[in-house]
Amino acid sequence: MAHKTYQYCVAENWGKGFITHNDAVKLGFRGFPGEVWRVDAHNQDANGWVSRVNGTHKTLSEAQAIVDAEITQAQADWDALPAEQKAPSVGFENISRPEDITLEE
Amino acid sequence: MTTYKEIQGTAVQSLASNTGTIEGQIWYDNANNVFKLETVTSSGAWSTGGTLNTARLVANGFGTQTAAVYAAGQNPGGPASNATEEYNGTSWTSVNNYPTSATAGGTAGTLTAGLVAGGGGVISTANEYDGTSWAGTGSLPTAADNIGSCGTDTQTNVIMTIGRTPASGNAGTTTSVTYNGSVFAGGPATNTARMFGMVSGGTGTAGIVYGGFVDPSPNAMTNTEEYNGSSWSNVNSLNRASGLNTGFGTQTNAIAQVNTPGYKGTEQYDGTCWTNVADMSQADNGSNYSAAAGSTGSAGFISSRGPGFNSTEEWLGAGSATTQTLTTT
Numbered sequence: 001m002a003h004k005t006y007q008y009c010v011a012e013n014w015g016k017g018f019i020t021h022n023d024a025v026k027l028g029f030r031g032f033p034g035e036v037w038r039v040d041a042h043n044q045d046a047n048g049w050v051s052r053v054n055g056t057h058k059t060l061s062e063a064q065a066i067v068d069a070e071i072t073q074a075q076a077d078w079d080a081l082p083a084e085q086k087a088p089s090v091g092f093e094n095i096s097r098p099e100d101i102t103l104e105e
Numbered sequence: 106m107t108t109y110k111e112i113q114g115t116a117v118q119s120l121a122s123n124t125g126t127i128e129g130q131i132w133y134d135n136a137n138n139v140f141k142l143e144t145v146t147s148s149g150a151w152s153t154g155g156t157l158n159t160a161r162l163v164a165n166g167f168g169t170q171t172a173a174v175y176a177a178g179q180n181p182g183g184p185a186s187n188a189t190e191e192y193n194g195t196s197w198t199s200v201n202n203y204p205t206s207a208t209a210g211g212t213a214g215t216l217t218a219g220l221v222a223g224g225g226g227v228i229s230t231a232n233e234y235d236g237t238s239w240a241g242t243g244s245l246p247t248a249a250d251n252i253g254s255c256g257t258d259t260q261t262n263v264i265m266t267i268g269r270t271p272a273s274g275n276a277g278t279t280t281s282v283t284y285n286g287s288v289f290a291g292g293p294a295t296n297t298a299r300m301f302g303m304v305s306g307g308t309g310t311a312g313i314v315y316g317g318f319v320d321p322s323p324n325a326m327t328n329t330e331e332y333n334g335s336s337w338s339n340v341n342s343l344n345r346a347s348g349l350n351t352g353f354g355t356q357t358n359a360i361a362q363v364n365t366p367g368y369k370g371t372e373q374y375d376g377t378c379w380t381n382v383a384d385m386s387q388a389d390n391g392s393n394y395s396a397a398a399g400s401t402g403s404a405g406f407i408s409s410r411g412p413g414f415n416s417t418e419e420w421l422g423a424g425s426a427t428t429q430t431l432t433t434t
Contacts, residue, residue, distance in 0.1 A: 013416060015155045016195045019386055021421050022429055024150035029386035030369075033412040074412065081182055098412075 004041040004105055008063035009055030011037055023049055032101060033070035036063050064103050074098040123428050131431070140431040146423055149373065150383045154406050154417035155196040159188040162414050163208040165221045166396040167256075170194055170405050170419060172216040173398040174234055177203040177224065181414045185225070191216060192398075192406070192417070204232055204239050209301075209396075211245075211265040213256020213284070220260050220284065225250035227271055231289070233260065243288045247272075247280075253305035255312025255332060257355055258400045261286035262309040264332055268300040268317070275300050275320040281337075283309055295337045297328045302348040304397075307356035310334035313374065315361060318348025329379070331356055343372055343379050351407050353399030360402045360420055362395070373402055373422070385418050387411045 011018075012035055019029055026045045030038040037055065039046040050057065058066065078086075078097045086097075109131070110116045117140070118126075119133045126132055126143045134141050157175065164178030164186075171194030177187045185206030190197040207224025214220045214234075222231035222245055229248040232239045251268030263284040268277060277300035281292035299317030302325075307313050312332035318325050327342035343350075345363045352361040357376035362369075362385060369385040387410050399405015403422035410416040421427060 013153055013156070013411075015153055015417070018153040019151075021146060021150050021152045021427055024152050024383065024386065025146070025148055028384070031387035031411060070412065077182065085182060 006038045006104060007041040007046065007050070008058045008060065008103065009037055009039075009050045009053075010035050010058055010063075010066065011050070011053040011055035018053060019049075032063075032067045032103070033074065033098075034066040036066050036103075038063075038103070060103060060105055067101050067103060071098050071100055128426065134430075142429045142431055144427055144429055146421055146425045146427050148383065149403075149420065149422040151371070151385045151418045151420055153386070154194075154408070154419040155192060156417065157197050157408055157415040158190055158199050159186060160409070160413050160415035161186050161188065162395070162409050163225070164396045164409060165203075165207060165210045165212045165224065166398040166408065167212040167214055167219045167221070167254075168192070168216045168398045169258075169400045170398070173406070174200075174216055174219055175396065175398075175408060176212075176221050176234070177205070177207040177210075178396070178409070179206075179208045179225075192408075194419075197417075201238055204241070205230065207250075209251045209268075211252035211254040211256075211263075212396075212398075213254050213263040213265075214260035215258055218260040220256065220263065222265065222284070222289070223249045223252055223267075227269065231284075243284070245282060245289050246291060249280075251301050251303070253299075253303040253314045253317075255305045255307045255309055255314070256284070257306055257308060257353070259308050264292050264309040264312050266295055266299070266303060266305060266314050268303055273298075273300070277317065277319040281332075293332075293336050295330055296339055297326070297330065299326060299328070302350045304350045304352040304361060306352065306354045306359045306402075307332070311356040313356045313359055315352075315359075315374075316343055316347055316350035316363070324348055329374070341378050344381060345370060345372070351395040351397045353397045353405035353407075354402030355400075358402035358422075360399070360405060360422075362397070362407055364395075371420075385410070387416060387418065 161178030173192040210224025211222040217236035219234040229245040253266040256263035267280040277298035279294040301318040303317030315329040325346040325348040349364040359374040408417040
């Protein structure tokens, strides 16, 4: 059985205090679309953080599905933008098309 | 059993806030019913901050981590915005709108004596903020946006590097302008033209500008220059090139969030070298047009983060005072 490096959860980032300085020193966080958060697997501090933020654990495939759905919607939104908002122009900052994200085990 | 008072010579105080506490002190937070410890950070890290009320990109930020202004910008994928919000270190509050829409302008000063100049697209007007209202001041010599600013904590000792004008397009410029609190004037040219994503810090007599992006290729750059009050000099470069930098700080303590799609690395400048430090928690999806504020490289924030362009991440450097909540496990 493959050893998991990361665990995933869905948790709402409420702002100040969601990830504290102390959390960040102890753990490597990465956030993804859909309020999906990745922290280390098999780590007591990470387990404690997921519990503290009322995170809902997700398997890799469940988390990937959430991220995929968000990216697909964001790509569709971008595709629907007027052409002038996609092309570089002076005086208007263009958001590049969201790229697919593959979560790591 | 040995008591805390016997060890420390003093009892644990019950306080409403950490005002007056010292490093190493444990105190009881009677507002939140938890024990807390005043300590010093062992390393720098990013934590989450308040969420913007109005999601925006390429806004204009100035001030400190606990007293900052985030003015105008552009709604994600939509029209320009003149929404303005203040940050108190915890949450954002909507305040009087910026007089016009402006993206990626030059910024300087503090919450009660701030400055925004130029911005997309593409204007020359500038406005000062007094903590309540905006008032027009002298204009840039040329309409411009994508402006770097050396005006940390000062509204009257500022030098700005011009990134883009209608004439330069995306090729970038070496133009700089100074501001003395009332008038903009031409400044000495930088050694390298840069346009989008450059970041500046420091003051009009001890400034720094780094990174950026130009067309044509090779686009993203690592070049760093320092300003000594009369001229610009090349110094050690960023470790990683990016055209989407954001940052804050001074000439001897600056933070650069070196953002390329999917990457969230951070570098810190100590006046001589750039060093890789802790990553941010949210890598943006393909693009980032954040803005930042912070008076030193030890405490600042970057907002317009995350897929919604409304998250804030706060940086607290190593050796900074901090309050920890004590828990038992």
